[in-house]
Amino acid sequence: MNPIGAEPYIVLSMVLFLLGALGVLMRRNAILVFMSVELMLNSANLALVAFAREWGQVNGHVFVFFVMTVAAAEVAVGLALIVNIFRERQSINIDDLQQMQG
Amino acid sequence: MFESPTIAEFLAQSNLASTLPGTLLLAWTLLLVLIDLFAGEERAHWTPIAACIGLGISFVANVFVYSPAEGEQIALYGMFIADAFTGFLNMVILVATLIAVLMSWDYLNRADIHRGEYYILALISSAGAMFMVAANDLIIIFVALELLSIPLYILAAFRSIKNDGSELSLKSEESGMKYFILGAFSSAFLVFGAALVYGATGTTNIPQIFSIAGGIVGGTSAAAFYLLIGAALLVVGLGFKVAVVPFHMWTPDVYEGAPTPVTAFMSVTAKVGGFAALLRVLITGLSVLVLAEGGAAAWQSTTTIIAILTLVLGNFVAISQRNLKRMLAYSSIAHAGYIMVAVAAAGAADVADAATQSALVYMMAYMFTNLGAFAVVMAIEREDGSGGNIDDITGLAKTRPLMAMAMTIFMLSLTGIPLTAGFVGKFMIFSSAIQAGLFGLAVIGVLTSVVSAFYYVRVVVNMYLRDSEVDARPALETPYVRWAINISLAGTMIFGIFYPLATNLVSMVSIV
Numbered sequence: 001m002n003p004i005g006a007e008p009y010i011v012l013s014m015v016l017f018l019l020g021a022l023g024v025l026m027r028r029n030a031i032l033v034f035m036s037v038e039l040m041l042n043s044a045n046l047a048l049v050a051f052a053r054e055w056g057q058v059n060g061h062v063f064v065f066f067v068m069t070v071a072a073a074e075v076a077v078g079l080a081l082i083v084n085i086f087r088e089r090q091s092i093n094i095d096d097l098q099q100m101q102g
Numbered sequence: 103m104f105e106s107p108t109i110a111e112f113l114a115q116s117n118l119a120s121t122l123p124g125t126l127l128l129a130w131t132l133l134l135v136l137i138d139l140f141a142g143e144e145r146a147h148w149t150p151i152a153a154c155i156g157l158g159i160s161f162v163a164n165v166f167v168y169s170p171a172e173g174e175q176i177a178l179y180g181m182f183i184a185d186a187f188t189g190f191l192n193m194v195i196l197v198a199t200l201i202a203v204l205m206s207w208d209y210l211n212r213a214d215i216h217r218g219e220y221y222i223l224a225l226i227s228s229a230g231a232m233f234m235v236a237a238n239d240l241i242i243i244f245v246a247l248e249l250l251s252i253p254l255y256i257l258a259a260f261r262s263i264k265n266d267g268s269e270l271s272l273k274s275e276e277s278g279m280k281y282f283i284l285g286a287f288s289s290a291f292l293v294f295g296a297a298l299v300y301g302a303t304g305t306t307n308i309p310q311i312f313s314i315a316g317g318i319v320g321g322t323s324a325a326a327f328y329l330l331i332g333a334a335l336l337v338v339g340l341g342f343k344v345a346v347v348p349f350h351m352w353t354p355d356v357y358e359g360a361p362t363p364v365t366a367f368m369s370v371t372a373k374v375g376g377f378a379a380l381l382r383v384l385i386t387g388l389s390v391l392v393l394a395e396g397g398a399a400a401w402q403s404t405t406t407i408i409a410i411l412t413l414v415l416g417n418f419v420a421i422s423q424r425n426l427k428r429m430l431a432y433s434s435i436a437h438a439g440y441i442m443v444a445v446a447a448a449g450a451a452d453v454a455d456a457a458t459q460s461a462l463v464y465m466m467a468y469m470f471t472n473l474g475a476f477a478v479v480m481a482i483e484r485e486d487g488s489g490g491n492i493d494d495i496t497g498l499a500k501t502r503p504l505m506a507m508a509m510t511i512f513m514l515s516l517t518g519i520p521l522t523a524g525f526v527g528k529f530m531i532f533s534s535a536i537q538a539g540l541f542g543l544a545v546i547g548v549l550t551s552v553v554s555a556f557y558y559v560r561v562v563v564n565m566y567l568r569d570s571e572v573d574a575r576p577a578l579e580t581p582y583v584r585w586a587i588n589i590s591l592a593g594t595m596i597f598g599i600f601y602p603l604a605t606n607l608v609s610m611v612s613i614v
Contacts, residue, residue, distance in 0.1 A: 006301065007324065017294055024287050033283055040290035044297045051301035059306055060297075063241050067293055070248045074286055077255050081279050084262055088272060094283070097276045100355045100428075 009050035016043035030082050030092040034075065041071050117177040120184035123164040123192050124232040130156035131225040138218030146216040150207045153221040157200050157228075164192045176238070180307055183238035186610035187458070191235040191378055194466050195371055197593070199228040201473045202367035204586040205480055209363050212485050212578070214264050223253035224367060234375035238386075240296040240306040243379045247343065248289060250375050254368050255282040258360040261487065271487055277359025284352040288342030295335030299387075302329035308387040315388060319400075333388055333401065337380070344376035346438045347411040357431035362483060362490075365427060366476035369434045370469045377441055377465065381458055385448050386613050402449030406543055409446050412439030413550040421557045426479045426490045429557060430472070433516060436554060437468050443540075443547050444531045450538035457534040459608040464527030466604065467597060471515040471524055474590025478509045481583050498565040502579060506565045508591045513558040515594045518551050522598035530605075 016039055023036025045064045052060025086092050107115065118125070134152055141148040167175075168189025175184040202224060210216040230249030237243040259278025261271045300306050302325040303314040318325045341349040357365045389399050416436030423429035441461050448457035482498065483490050499506040515522035518529075528551065535544040597604045 010301065010328075013294075013297075017290075020290065021287075024283070030279070030283075034286075037283075037286045037290055040287075041293060044290065044293040047294065047297040047301065051297065051304075054301070055304045057304065059241075060300055063244075063296070063300070063306065066241055066245055070245065070252075070289075073252055074248065074282075074289075077252055078282050078286065081255070081259055081275065081282055084259065084275050085279060088262075088275070094279070097279060099273045099276050100358050 006050045006054040010047055013043040013047040013050070016040075016046065028093050028095050030085075030094050033094060034078055034082075038071060038075070041067055116179060117175060120167055120175040120177045121182055121236070122167055123160050123196075124229050124236065126163050127156055127160040127225060127229045127232065130159060131222055131229065134218075134222050134225065138222065141218070145218045146211060149218045149221050150203055153203050153225055154200060156225060157196050157203070160232075161193070161196045164189060164196065168192070180309075181239040181242050182233075182236050184236060185613070186608070187378070187381075187462070187613050188236040190462055190608055190611065191374055191465070192232050194374055194462075194469050195228055195231045195235070197589070198367065198370040198374070198469045198473060199224060201477070201586045201589055202363050202370075204582045204589075205363035205366060205473075205477050206361075208578070208580045208582040209361060209480060213261060213361070213487070214266075215261060215361075220257065220260060223257050227251075227253040227257070227367075228371060231371040231375040235378040237379060237382065238308050240299065240308070240311075240383075243383070244289070244293060244296060247292065247375065247379065250372060251285045251289070251343070254364070254372065255285060257364045258356060258368070260364065261361045271359075273359035273487070274361060277356045280352050281356040281360075284342060284356075288339045288349070290339075291335050291342070292339030295332045295337075295339055298328045298332030298335065300332075302326070302332060308382055311387045312389065333383075334404075336383055337401070337404070340376050340380045340383070341408065344373050344380065344438050344441075345435050346408050346442055347415045347435065350412070350415070350435050350438075353435055354428050354431045357434070358425060358428045361487075362427065362476055362480040365431075366473050366480075369430070369472055369476070373434070373438060373441075374465050374469070377438075377445070377461065380445060381448065381461065382613060384445065385454055385458065389449075389451070389454065389614065399449035399451075402446055405442060405446040405449065406540060409439050409442035409543060410546055412436065412442055413546055417550045417553045420554070423557070424491050424493075426492055426495065426561070427476075429492070430475060430479070433554070433557075434472065436550065437464075437472070437516075439550075440464060440528065440531055440547060441468075443535050443543055446543060447531070447534045447538040447540060450540075453534055453538040454614050455612045456537060457531075458613055459605070459611050460527070460530035460534045462608045462611060463530050463597075463604045467515065467523035467527035467594070470590045470593030470597070471512050471522070474508060474587055474594060475512040475516065477583055477586040477590060478505055478512070481505060481578050481587075492561065492564060495561060496564045496568045505579065505587065508587050509565060510562050511591060511594060513561050515598065517555045517558045520598075521595075523594045523596075523604070524598070526598060526601040526604055 020036045020040035024033055027033050048060040048064050137152045138145050138149045227250050230246050233246035237246055255278055258281045259275045261274035303311045345353040416432050416439055420429050420432035444457045444461035448454045515524035518524045532544045532547055
């Protein structure tokens with residue numbers, strides 16, 4: 001159907017997904033953690049688009065639109081939370097979030 | 103060429119009527135935005151009343167749509183399924199939301215954070231859970247999960263600012279932030295898993311995945327690899343949502359920091375939604391991973407390991423907790439473990455229905471009992487959110503004898519003592535595990551229940567037998583809290599004593 005096939009795109013999306021996951025686990029700045037989550041979601045979008053092209057269907061493309069919409073809603077809430085936290089503590093390092101222990 | 107259908111054709115084909123319980127609740131929520139606006143200064147009174155009316159309307163619609171005569175209905179071109187499974191869990195979600203609204207009514211007044219959007223967000227989240235239990239497609243599972251989760255992130259941080267603009271609780275905003283990061287992280291796993299399953303099968307529809315996956319499993323093609331990794335990532339993503347070990351680390355902090363009614367609400371709805379999606383994906387979608395005839399599904403060993411880890415860690419760590427909300431958080435992890443036992447049992451081909459039914463009964467029992475326990479914890483808390491420690495409950499039997507009695511029954515039900523709903527749920531889960539041949543798992547389940555008695559009974563001992571050294575501060579008892587406790591208590595007792603009621607309600611459930 002197409003000369004390249006889906007594999008290279010899937011490999012790329014898996015690499016991006018891993019980079020995003022590592023970013024979430026290792027980065028301490030809340031904004032960078034968000035960017036890493038976005039990277040993970042967009043790697044899934046890349047995989048969806050590649051698969052949809054491979055299968056010659058629109059399901060995957062439609063899924064991508066939903067993922068993009070939801071990601072926007074999620075980031076709006078997340079940034080509001082970050083602003084709120086920054087106002088109280090002048091820091092967005094997520095290691096500083098330790099009011100609760102046990 | 104593609105012809106766009108007329109509105110009448112669209113209505114007939116999409117079968118919108120069977121989505122009414124969820125869509126009516128969403129429509130009512132939009133109306134609630136207006137009601138809240140016009141209520142003005144009176145909103146502390148009228149918005150929760152309107153929210154309860156919306157829940158009632160949805161409940162009535164649910165009873166009509168899911169009457170047993172209707173059977174299974176497919177709506178929205180196969181993306182939405184309305185069967186006995188959906189109907190039962192819709193009722194669980196609606197009752198849970200009602201109890202949470204009653205608790206919030208009092209709590210928001212006390213903490214001076216009465217803002218109308220609280221109820222709007224809670225109802226949106228509840229509608230998300232209702233769509234999630236009806237999801238028949240990976241896209242719907244994802245969108246419904248986000249509809250369920252995003253309002254919960256906001257609600258968890260709801261206590262951070264007072265109405266007059268002064269800051270109230272650092273814990274609450276921290277709880278919201280942690281829940282948000284882990285929630286977004288887990289949805290990324292879910293989406294990537296869904297993408298890989300789609301790549302392997304060429305469809306996002308769960309029953310179609312079932313029919314296509316059969317030809318792929320066990321082969322050496324790239325598709326088999328995608329399907330395996332995709333299924334694993336789906337389990338990881340949903341595992342975060344329902345808080346099973348090793349994906350539980352966010353639970354104690356989030357549950358402790360969030361406002362108590364929100365903790366109660368999310369400990370039930372998020373788990374119900376997550377487990378419903380997990381059951382549908384694993385049983386309806388991927389049960390072809392049943393390799394040999396009559397054998398067990400390939401995911402059974404994984405879910406068994408997760409169940410054992412969750413049971414052991416949840417119950418043992420709960421023992422050392424002094425804060426009641428934190429203790430209930432670990433206890434909710436342990437209860438996710440018991441439901442996971444049912445999921446593992448459903449991996450055996452001929453036990454799938456019995457195991458699904460036992461999971462549903464357990465979720466209902468857990469809903470009544472856990473909400474009741476949180477309502478009592480909320481009543482003994484101080485205005486600033488402190489005072490929820492295990493020592494603060496001492497002497498409750500003297501100051502509030504009825505509340506202490508209710509708390510005793512909740513604790514016994516969480517342990518699984520006969521004549522309570524918790525016992526019925528545990529009994530059904532363990533017997534389906536034994537039917538499935540998972541004897542070791544059933545034994546571990548019973549033993550960890552015995553361990554759990556240690557920390558649950560300690561609460562009872564503190565209420566009745568220890569004298570309070572600090573001055574006995576009578577717990578708050580407004581009508582709203584009393585009703586929340588009464589409804590929970592009635593559910594726990596009725597379904598515990600007349601247990602055929604519960605088994606009859608789920609007897610039609612089959613999602614294979």
